[in-house]
Amino acid sequence: MGAPFTFIHAADLHLDSPFKGLTKVPDAVRERLRESTFTALWRLLDIAKQEKVDFVVLAGDLFDAADRSLRAQLRLQRVLAEIAALGIQVFVVHGNHDPESGRQAKLDLPQSVHVFGSSEVDCQPAYTRSGKLAANVYGISYATSAVTDNLALRFRIREGAPFHLALLHANVDGDPSYDNYAPCKLDELVSAGFHYWALGHVHDRRTLHEYPHVVYPGNLQGRSIRETGGKGVYVVSVSDSGSIEMQFRDLADxxxxxxxxxxxxxxxxxxxxxxxxxxxxxxxxxxxxxxxxxxxxxxxxxxxxxxxxxxxxxxxxxxxxxxxxxxxxxxxxxxxxxxxxxxxxxxLELDTLAEEDGFVGELVRKGRAVAQRPEELRAWVEDAMDSLRKQPRIREWLEARSHEERGQWIERAMEISVSLLRDEDAG
Structure with missing residues (x-):
């Protein structure tokens, strides 16, 4: 097929993330968190050195905000310069958090760093350290923070390379936990002819398909309790026959x-x-x-x-x-x-309470009956959470909940209600 090569697939660096919402946090915790995204970035550089990779792809949201902090831009420039000094190319797309339209400092990047524009899908050659053509790398950045077009449909193979790698920040198959930007279908990616889709946007590490590989590496550093466990990058090795081996490297500070x-x-x-x-x-x-x-x-x-x-x-x-x-x-x-x-x-056992006469028994029986009727249960939950449904992210999350989960909410609500009623009676 071609010369063997190794690359790093990273995404969602969210440099200088503010870590909002933490209360009563000691100064040491706050400061360590404040520096954690930068520490993870330096660890990416260490992995590039240790693994002697040929190139690096960064699949969007390098910065946490469209108006990037100067500190984040200067630190990224330093790391990219260190990577370039090793003879390693870097390919970058920007996502919804750091679109082209955001405020940017006028800083020079090394010639070996290629940032894809937003007007069309571009194609750039990636080389091994010895100078052999390893792959064609394709990518497109977000022009603005809310891209709702299916960017994946714009990708087309250009012949002349042994391996084709597509770099895209997108929501595949409409995961309700994430904004539905650059929405696309897994089937569309699998059938497009690329060997590897280097995705960003979803902060969980996921391999959606193999041969062709469709991969989310997750983010570099967890930013909230919704992002638990190790975070980092994939080191991807491609053999001369085209076989792919992925190894996860945990970089979170x-x-x-x-x-x-x-x-x-x-x-x-x-x-x-x-x-x-x-x-x-x-x-x-x-x-x-x-x-x-x-x-x-x-x-x-x-x-x-x-x-x-x-x-x-x-x-x-x-x-x-x-x-x-x-x-x-x-x-x-x-x-x-x-x-x-x-x-x-x-x-308290709800089965026993359901057999009682009086208000508590009637409450449990009615709650159980609703939980067993999907349409009525959905209507009850939507009515109870009407004010919350005005928030788009919460509305999407609620709509993705299963009948079983909604039933569990009713069950727990009944237990709490019964407990409180028993306390009142005892009082």
Whole structure:
């Protein structure tokens, strides 16, 4: 087929991400987060050196905002200059967060860095370090932040290269968790004749298809509790016969983690304290020296459920956990509990309650009946969340929820209602 070569596929660097929404965060945590996207970028450079890659592709959203911060632009320029000094080409497209229309400083980039424009799909040759033609790289950037055209349909193979790599920032098959920009279908990508689609936009690491490969590498550094676990890049090796081997490299400086602690079998608060601290210590060992921001999710049935329904009690547990773990130092492998989410259930059995006379029994029976009728359940949920549905992202998320998930919401709402009613009666 051609000379073997290796490249890095990265996307969604979101340099200088502001990490909004964190409250009561110690200075060391805030500063480490502020630098984390840049630290991950320098680690990308380290991987390029270690793996002796031939070129790098960056599939959009290099910057977090259309009006890029000067700091982010200057730091990216430094890293790109270091990569160029190694004889490594870089190919870049811009996405919805950093479209061409955004404010940009007038900075010089190395000649070996090619930024694709937004007017048409361009094609550029990529070479091995020894100067042999490795591939044709194709790409197109976003002109503005909201591109709703199917850009994938504009890609066409140009003969003359042994390998064809398409670079695109897009939402494949309409994932409702992400804005539906440059929407396209997986079938369209698979049938287009390219060997590898280097995608960006989705922050989860996904391989949608192999031969041809259609790949999201995820983002470089998690930015919220919705982006848990390792984040980084793919190092992709292509043999002389055209076989493809992908290896993930975790570059994240700060990890976002979620742990689950069950209250099953607990009767005393001391048991919950012990289990929480044990779970956090186990997580500290697993992270192997990297700082982590942690959401703790309490689950299971138990006698402690009723007191945990009080938001002030859950907040007290969170504050005490932070106090026990101590104030983080910027350089150490700290754990910072971001929140404590209560998803526990009481010992009340809805099946038994449904057989009771009176208001509680009628409430459970009606709730169960609605949960079993998909159309009525959908109408109830839409009515209850009418105000939330005015937000496009929330509306898309709600519409993607399954009948089973909606039924679970009803079930949990009934349990909470019954618990509160029983408390009122006891009072």
């Amino acid at each position: 700060v990890l976002w983690q979620e742990i689950v602690v069950s209250i099953e079998g607990m009767k005393r608060e001391q048991e919950l304290k012990n289990r929480l601290l044990t779970a956090l210590e186990e997580l500290r060992q697993e992270t192997q020296g990297r700082p982590s921001i942690v959401r703790i999710r309490l689950e299971g049935r138990g006698v402690l459920h009723d007191q945990l329904l009080d938001p002030s009690i859950a907040e007290e547990w969170l504050e005490e956990l932070r106090d026990w773990l101590g104030v983080p130092e910027e350089t150490e492998a700290w754990l910072w509990p971001e929140s404590l989410a209560v998803r526990t259930r009481g010992l």
